[in-house]
Amino acid sequence: MLSSLRKWISNNPWKKMADTDRQVFAICVTAAFVFWLILNLSQDYTVDREVKLDYLVDPERVLVGSMPENIETDVTGTGWALIWEGIRPGPLPVEIDVRQQTDNRLTRAELEQQIQRRLSSGALSVSYMEFESVPLLTTPLEGKRVPIIPNIDVTVAPGYILTDSLQLSPDSVTINAGQDDLEEINSWPTEPLTIENLTSDAGGDIALQPSGATTIKLSRNEVRYSLRAEPFIQTNLLVPVEVINSPLGASYEITPRAVNITVNVPQSVYGRLRPSDFRIVADVGNQRDGSFSPNVALQIVDQPASVISAYLDRQVVTYYAIR
Structure with a gap:
């Protein structure tokens, strides 16, 4: 392979040509390319063009129904004209004026004319359009205030807890x-957001889901x-332990009179809890005649809202009626 390349380089006719011949050859190649370019760009071609429709509506009114916002068209013209059209970035913007009109129709011919006016050259034309x-x-514009529903999925790191909603x-x-x-809208969601292994404060801006329709607008x-x-x-x-529903006038004793509870709390609450913040009851009224048992079940019926979880170290106390 290398030997063939060396042989071709050694026999390169370009090196054997005089300077004048090289110049003539280069001029001829350039001229041929220019004529080829002119010939090809003078022919007609068709390209795809995206069109974005913007509707001009009176501030106190809104469009009814779902209106098309983006359509695909085929634009035909010479290569020269299409070059300039291709330089323009993004979709072709077309404005549809609906102001001062309450009942009208956007026809294919009218839209085609609107697009034609927005093209970069009069030599271009719309040859096909999906419309x-x-x-x-x-209809008159109305407003309605609705709650925002957060679409946020939060997980905390092991050993952590969400302390604020x-x-x-x-x-x-x-x-x-x-x-x-408006009759069908009772709330509005945010965009999805996932927060993983949270260990501290978190916050920021979150976007609301776009309406996806020109007929619905959000205030933010x-x-x-x-x-x-x-x-x-x-x-x-x-x-x-507090005894409830004991027989009227009865004397009794319970063992033990106090029980231990294991409590999980946020770090900021630790050390501020007191036994009086909790209420543990033994309901004697649950005991039935003929099957009375001295063991009465315990239940935590009141605890601070900051407590994550609370567990009784024992489930029953012994109830003794004194005769």
Whole structure:
């Protein structure tokens, strides 16, 4: 392979040509390329062009129904004209004026004419378009305030707990749309967000899901969220037992009179809990005549909201009636 390449280089006719011949040869090649380019660019070609439709509506009105926003068209013209059209970035913007109209129709011919005006050259034409005529109906714009539903999935790291519920600010949004659309909207979701292994404060801006329709508009596009996680700690407390529903006028004793509970709490609450914050009861009224047992079940009926979990070290106390 290398020997063939060396042989070709040694026999390269370009090196054997005089300088004048080289110049003439280069001029001829350049001229041939220019004529070829002119010939090809003078022919007609067809290219795909995306068109973005924007509807101009009176501020106090809104379109009815789902209107097309993006359509595909075929644009035909000479290569020269298509070069300039191809330089323009993004979809071709076309505005449809619906102001001062309450009942109209956007026809294929009218839209084609609108697109034609937006093309970069009069030598270009729309040869095909995926579009059927649609009615242009408007209705008075109305507003409705609905709550925002956070679409946020949160997991905390092992040994941590969410101490504050997820907060949104603001927690509602105004929807502007026609009456028919508003009747079906009772809330509005955020975009999905996943937060993993949370160990501290978290917050930021989260976008609301776009309406996806020109007939529905949101008063804002995003809200702020905040939440907090912190480690949880285990502690033990000795809490007195309260007897309820004992026979009227009866004397009794219970053993033990206080029981230990194991409590899991956030770190910020540790050391602030007191036995009086809890209520543990033994319900004697659950004992039935003829099958009375001295063992009465215990139950935690009241505890602070900050407590993650609380467990009794024993499940029963012994109840003695004194005669």
